[in-house]
Amino acid sequence: MQIIDGKKVAEQIKLEIAEEVKQMKEQGLKIPHLAAILVGHDGGSETYVAHKVKDCAEVGFKSTLVRFEDDVTETELLAAVQKLNNDSDVDGIIVQLPVPKHISEQKIIEAIDYRKDVDGFHPINVGRTVIGLPSYVSATPFGIVELLRRYKVETKGKNCVVIGRSNIVGRPMSILLSQKAQPGDCTVTVCHSATPDIASYTSKADIIIAALGKPGFLKASMVKEGAVIIDVGTTRVPAPETKSGFRLKGDVDYDEVAPKCSFITPVPGGVGPMTRVSLLQNTLLAAKKSFFK
Amino acid sequence: MQIIDGKKVAEQIKLEIAEEVKQMKEQGLKIPHLAAILVGHDGGSETYVAHKVKDCAEVGFKSTLVRFEDDVTETELLAAVQKLNNDSDVDGIIVQLPVPKHISEQKIIEAIDYRKDVDGFHPINVGRTVIGLPSYVSATPFGIVELLRRYKVETKGKNCVVIGRSNIVGRPMSILLSQKAQPGDCTVTVCHSATPDIASYTSKADIIIAALGKPGFLKASMVKEGAVIIDVGTTRVPAPETKSGFRLKGDVDYDEVAPKCSFITPVPGGVGPMTRVSLLQNTLLAAKKSFFK
Numbered sequence: 001m002q003i004i005d006g007k008k009v010a011e012q013i014k015l016e017i018a019e020e021v022k023q024m025k026e027q028g029l030k031i032p033h034l035a036a037i038l039v040g041h042d043g044g045s046e047t048y049v050a051h052k053v054k055d056c057a058e059v060g061f062k063s064t065l066v067r068f069e070d071d072v073t074e075t076e077l078l079a080a081v082q083k084l085n086n087d088s089d090v091d092g093i094i095v096q097l098p099v100p101k102h103i104s105e106q107k108i109i110e111a112i113d114y115r116k117d118v119d120g121f122h123p124i125n126v127g128r129t130v131i132g133l134p135s136y137v138s139a140t141p142f143g144i145v146e147l148l149r150r151y152k153v154e155t156k157g158k159n160c161v162v163i164g165r166s167n168i169v170g171r172p173m174s175i176l177l178s179q180k181a182q183p184g185d186c187t188v189t190v191c192h193s194a195t196p197d198i199a200s201y202t203s204k205a206d207i208i209i210a211a212l213g214k215p216g217f218l219k220a221s222m223v224k225e226g227a228v229i230i231d232v233g234t235t236r237v238p239a240p241e242t243k244s245g246f247r248l249k250g251d252v253d254y255d256e257v258a259p260k261c262s263f264i265t266p267v268p269g270g271v272g273p274m275t276r277v278s279l280l281q282n283t284l285l286a287a288k289k290s291f292f293k
Numbered sequence: 294m295q296i297i298d299g300k301k302v303a304e305q306i307k308l309e310i311a312e313e314v315k316q317m318k319e320q321g322l323k324i325p326h327l328a329a330i331l332v333g334h335d336g337g338s339e340t341y342v343a344h345k346v347k348d349c350a351e352v353g354f355k356s357t358l359v360r361f362e363d364d365v366t367e368t369e370l371l372a373a374v375q376k377l378n379n380d381s382d383v384d385g386i387i388v389q390l391p392v393p394k395h396i397s398e399q400k401i402i403e404a405i406d407y408r409k410d411v412d413g414f415h416p417i418n419v420g421r422t423v424i425g426l427p428s429y430v431s432a433t434p435f436g437i438v439e440l441l442r443r444y445k446v447e448t449k450g451k452n453c454v455v456i457g458r459s460n461i462v463g464r465p466m467s468i469l470l471s472q473k474a475q476p477g478d479c480t481v482t483v484c485h486s487a488t489p490d491i492a493s494y495t496s497k498a499d500i501i502i503a504a505l506g507k508p509g510f511l512k513a514s515m516v517k518e519g520a521v522i523i524d525v526g527t528t529r530v531p532a533p534e535t536k537s538g539f540r541l542k543g544d545v546d547y548d549e550v551a552p553k554c555s556f557i558t559p560v561p562g563g564v565g566p567m568t569r570v571s572l573l574q575n576t577l578l579a580a581k582k583s584f585f586k
Contacts, residue, residue: 106426123423123426126419126423127415130416131419131460132460133416157487175468180458187484188482194449195450195480
């Protein structure tokens with residue numbers, strides 16, 4: 001059994017990005033610039049955005065944080081997005097979700113210029129991903145594909161089960177792994193809340209991507225010997241012994257499942273760090289205008 | 294075993310559309326208008342476009358056929374699309390594929406205003422379908438969903454296998470049936486050319502959508518008792534006894550498989566007529582500005 005060390009891979013990718021930024025600077029090129037919009041003071045959102053700003057600094061990106069109070073109007077928020085769209089120094093734009101209920105999340109997402117949509121949430125990027133055209137892929141699936149690539153996990157022809165059909169993880173993940181690509185070319189099944197017997201699918205799977213958000217859901221009895229397990233779950237569970245008072249728990253019962261696997265991602269330290277670094281990769285791609293002029 | 298009579302359902306839908314167009318006329322509204330661009334003189338393409346024009350006439354739509362010779366330049370074709378985009382009388386635009394090799398199919402597709410993209414091929418419509426937003430769904434998957442709905446085929450929680458991952462059939466079909474919707478909420482597996490043992494998946498499936506383009510591929514031994522079979526295949530095979538010299542053959546070995554099924558679509562007369570009528574439905578939706586202003 002081999003633990004897929006997402007933290008280590010993410011660190012390695014950050015070094016690679018930092019090196020590229022250094023060369024861009026030396027060549028007198030503009031350095032990549034990520035702009036983040038944060039509405040309100042939700043603890044989780046504050047943390048995520050702080051991480052993103054910190055990650056940018058670490059690799060030499062410029063970042064801008066635009067903050068609004070909870071009572072910002074949709075019109076004001078759309079105007080802020082528009083301003084960043086028009087700012088030629090800004091390469092990538094993200095709006096930290098969720099936004100307050102009086103604002104249409106979808107409207108905000110679609111207001112972002114798809115060429116700067118480094119979260120990969122805009123319908124154009126989603127559609128281009130499906131069609132197999134170059135596009136920004138949302139951070140978690142992007143990170144998982146990168147892990148499979150760097151650990152040389154064989155995917156072609158494999159039976160892959162994705163648990164969860166969310167727009168930002170399960171769905172794009174299932175599409176990417178099902179496409180004619182490497183990693184890819186899996187026979188993918190998407191299980192979800194309406195699947196009567198998920199174990200009947202997972203027990204035959206060579207690769208399982210657990211992204212349903214139920215801590216400890218995947219048990220050893222549901223997994224076949226030698227499977228590859230990717231755990232996307234990051235539920236906060238109370239942990240009085242820790243400083244923060246909580247710890248992250250994955251969708252996989254790690255202690256039970258790990259001994260049966262060929263590869264497994266731990267939580268924390270598996271998919272999470274890759275999700276963070278994927279945003280940097282997308283921002284670098286945007287700065288280099290890799291997909292769109 | 295019940296035969297799903299796509300021809301009959303398509304006729305019924307055409308009557309419904311014709312009735313709606315009649316009412317639109319009575320209310321003094323503009324009647325729906327489909328514009329088709331055809332390049333060259335490929336026999337198949339000529340037939341398809343002729344059908345589309347005829348279908349429009351039958352339900353009372355206006356249609357415009359714009360023809361070019363094989364040597365049309367990409368610039369000329371893009372200009373023609375642009376002209377139709379700007380024509381406020383035109384509700385829906387299709388470019389009959391394939392186009393000659395010196396023209397980028399993808400560029401032409403993306404040049405069509407997504408609000409008039411009644412083929413549902415534009416990345417924005419593909420992306421919106423994936424996200425679950427209102428969108429033009431390409432004609433074959435749209436037609437299949439309609440058949441399942443009208444025949445009241447139970448889909449929720451069912452094991453569904455889609456054979457084929459094309460951008461216009463297999464992929465959108467798998468996404469639609471996997472979404473939280475009715476019809477939908479299936480556990481969908483996508484099989485394709487890199488799947489080692491397709492029978493191991495189909496033999497457990499409650500619903501099989503065969504869209505791989507291999508005549509007679511699906512045999513009785515690959516199907517479980519009581520399955521629902523949707524045959525998307527329409528390969529032309531030589532048939533000297535017919536007037537045209539060929540006949541259409543599906544991906545399913547119908548004679549073998551039909552006795553085991555609960556429902557099955559024949560070829561011809563199953564999915565084909567529904568594909569044709571779906572284009573009319575999308576054009577009507579466009580004329581009514583159901584999704585986009």
